[in-house]
Amino acid sequence: MAEHGSSSPTADGEHAGETRRDFIHIAAATVAAGGVAAVAWPFVQQLAPAADTRALSAAEVDVSKVPLGSEIRVLIGGVPFFVRHRTDAEIQEARNVNISTLRDPATDDSRLRPLPDGKLNPSILVTSAVCTHLGCVPLGPDNGKVGEFGGWYCPCHGSQYDTSGRIRKGPAPKNLAIPKYVYETPTMIKISL
Amino acid sequence: MSGPSTYEPKTGFTKWLDARLPIVRLGYDSMIDFPTPKNLNYWWTFGGILALCLVIQIVTGIVLAMHYVANTSMAFASVQHIMRDVDFGWLVRYIHANGAGMFFLAVYIHMFRGLYYGSYKAPREVLWILGVVIYLLMMATAFMGYVLPWGQMSFHGSSVITNLIGALPIVGPAVKTYLLGGAAVGDPTLNRFFSLHYLLPFVIAGVVILHIWALHVVGNGNPTGVSVQDIKKDTVPFHPYYTVKDGFAIILFLTMFAVFVFFFPEAMGKTDNSIEANPLQTPAHIVPEWYLLPFYAILKSVTFDIGPIPAKLLGVLAMFGSILILFALPWLDTSKVRSMRYRPLARQLFVLFVLACVGLGFCGANEPDAFVFKTGKDRLQVEYSDANGRAQTKFFDQFSEANAYKESLPTAAGASLQVAESGFKWKWLSQILAAYYFIYFLVLMPLLGVIEKPKPRPASIADSVHKRSGSGRSSSAPVAAPQHAE
Ligand code: HEM
Ligand code: FES
Numbered sequence: 175m176a177e178h179g180s181s182s183p184t185a186d187g188e189h190a191g192e193t194r195r196d197f198i199h200i201a202a203a204t205v206a207a208g209g210v211a212a213v214a215w216p217f218v219q220q221l222a223p224a225a226d227t228r229a230l231s232a233a234e235v236d237v238s239k240v241p242l243g244s245e246i247r248v249l250i251g252g253v254p255f256f257v258r259h260r261t262d263a264e265i266q267e268a269r270n271v272n273i274s275t276l277r278d279p280a281t282d283d284s285r286l287r288p289l290p291d292g293k294l295n296p297s298i299l300v301t302s303a304v305c306t307h308l309g310c311v312p313l314g315p316d317n318g319k320v321g322e323f324g325g326w327y328c329p330c331h332g333s334q335y336d337t338s339g340r341i342r343k344g345p346a347p348k349n350l351a352i353p354k355y356v357y358e359t360p361t362m363i364k365i366s367l
Numbered sequence: 368m369s370g371p372s373t374y375e376p377k378t379g380f381t382k383w384l385d386a387r388l389p390i391v392r393l394g395y396d397s398m399i400d401f402p403t404p405k406n407l408n409y410w411w412t413f414g415g416i417l418a419l420c421l422v423i424q425i426v427t428g429i430v431l432a433m434h435y436v437a438n439t440s441m442a443f444a445s446v447q448h449i450m451r452d453v454d455f456g457w458l459v460r461y462i463h464a465n466g467a468g469m470f471f472l473a474v475y476i477h478m479f480r481g482l483y484y485g486s487y488k489a490p491r492e493v494l495w496i497l498g499v500v501i502y503l504l505m506m507a508t509a510f511m512g513y514v515l516p517w518g519q520m521s522f523h524g525s526s527v528i529t530n531l532i533g534a535l536p537i538v539g540p541a542v543k544t545y546l547l548g549g550a551a552v553g554d555p556t557l558n559r560f561f562s563l564h565y566l567l568p569f570v571i572a573g574v575v576i577l578h579i580w581a582l583h584v585v586g587n588g589n590p591t592g593v594s595v596q597d598i599k600k601d602t603v604p605f606h607p608y609y610t611v612k613d614g615f616a617i618i619l620f621l622t623m624f625a626v627f628v629f630f631f632p633e634a635m636g637k638t639d640n641s642i643e644a645n646p647l648q649t650p651a652h653i654v655p656e657w658y659l660l661p662f663y664a665i666l667k668s669v670t671f672d673i674g675p676i677p678a679k680l681l682g683v684l685a686m687f688g689s690i691l692i693l694f695a696l697p698w699l700d701t702s703k704v705r706s707m708r709y710r711p712l713a714r715q716l717f718v719l720f721v722l723a724c725v726g727l728g729f730c731g732a733n734e735p736d737a738f739v740f741k742t743g744k745d746r747l748q749v750e751y752s753d754a755n756g757r758a759q760t761k762f763f764d765q766f767s768e769a770n771a772y773k774e775s776l777p778t779a780a781g782a783s784l785q786v787a788e789s790g791f792k793w794k795w796l797s798q799i800l801a802a803y804y805f806i807y808f809l810v811l812m813p814l815l816g817v818i819e820k821p822k823p824r825p826a827s828i829a830d831s832v833h834k835r836s837g838s839g840r841s842s843s844a845p846v847a848a849p850q851h852a853e
Contacts, residue, residue: 218545221545221546221548221559222544222545222548223544223547223548223549223550223555224548224555227548227549227550227553227555231550247647249646249647250550251549251550251551251553252549252550252551252552252553252646253550253551254551254646254647267778270778272752275752275757275758303647307679308527308530308531308653308679309526309527309530310523310527310649310653311646311647311648311649312649322783322785323783328649329649329650329651330649330651330652330653331734331735331736332736345670345678347677347678347679367550
């Protein structure tokens, strides 16, 4: 600041080396920076998902159409989900696991959502179809490959999920996520991102 | 290095122009009369090759953009249209796709040259840093370009990379959403990647101008690392000596380029990318283009948590760190000697470093759990959890025995039978090589300057050329050049 130091700094009671011109410089630069930031904001924010993209962030799925022992894959806003109709054997398998041995402990019930009447529906399992390792879509009954634990097998680096979508083996750190969804009727679910 | 200009306008027009916009003078001083060390070898020709690569990518890219459609429902078809229907479309696309690889080949040679001859040391730090900036921009450009043809690898490769960015702490998820413009890779992503893929090469061109400007302030380095002391004795004018030498190298380079374009255009391509993107089906092996493999290997090599930092995040940090470390190189290397010709220890460690980088490339291309080589013979393995829920493993040689044992276990044990192989995994190789990569920069570079005893260096460039006092290896420089300036 001393660059602009005036020859008579004390004449008008200012600190040595600081002048009104310094003040004007700082004030002007601040206003300019504020202006730049204000203009930059819309140019950054335009990168965010657009309104029509956001509007496509939920979908209804008729779970009664999913064949027993198989699954369907739903894309919502480009994000894939599994909706699986589990057999009784698969449900038993999911329930018989000793939770404390799991990498990401969770009971099978905690991975289900209640029907309109408040009861759980163990035959329908809804999970994210994104492997928690690096995001591949695991293979499942639809592809004829379910891995060692009967659930899903990720071909990318070999993660294995069980019939509750819990991680059992391989590099993935977490269970397949359970998306936000509700039963609107006993057969219709609504999944949202 | 840019001494007083020797340009003398001859015609009336050039005199008139020189007084108003000395652009001919600029060209003359930087490309004709620029004093260049007389001992540059062929490793110094890659700068010119790189400039040509950029021009080739821009020209072919602009042509492709005339036929390409950046829309997820049409992108793949438009690339097929370029390949089949557009006259010479196949040629232009193959030049562009292979050109990206050639560009990276050249930039890697150029960078290893810099590492070996200490080109990043004072006074060339800024020149080096601008080079690393160009390299980063190239990686971003190539990554986004690879998404455009909208094949399976385009889609799933970009999903993996954007997920990695999403794994960064705090800012990660927001940056990822802003990058994608949606919840997953889709139309908004493809459009912005196309826009940026078109833009970035011109940004690169801008940084290249700064790079060359910085070069012309401090002058070329040279294989001896000894600075130019006497412009007359140590240097020759750029033209014709280096225009011809660079030109010859360019001819060889273009020959190799053409062999790829015309005979092996898909040699480096992935067949999966000839299948249109399908978000619901991941290809079995997602691998980036060859030139990004070493970094992919570093990413995958981290399979362990350190304290509270999970493996995935560590991998991402290691990957970005392995590139960003190059910015600090001028200050990590403590040796005063530029050229490794006179650094016996550094030279050997450098060779190991190059091998490590190439090795990492192979690691990146292979499955982490696959074997580099196998030891012992395969056995059968039954895995189950015992009554206390602990994981147990038992080995067998015969299938009948193994299967009988598996069947004898209760269902709750969740027994599984598989082939157990033993050997040396790619994962382990990548961990060793990645460790060496970091140790080379963070430990060896700072340490060597202190402990290494360099060999005697020639007194001057002229000395090294005329008396061949250097390391004895003759440089391929224009030694017989007539002493033009004398
Ligand atoms: C630094 C320079 C550049 C690099 C490294 C680069 C790299 C790439 C790569 C790797 C691809 C994918 C090729 C494939 O597999 O098909 C690609 C595609 C494409 N690039 Fe570039 N590019 C560069 C400059 C440009 C420029 C300047 C433009 C436009 C002006 C452009 C336009 C395109 C288009 C339209 C495609 C899609 C068509 C296709 O896939 O062949 N590129 N680029
Ligand atoms: S992405 Fe599924 S195992 Fe790596």
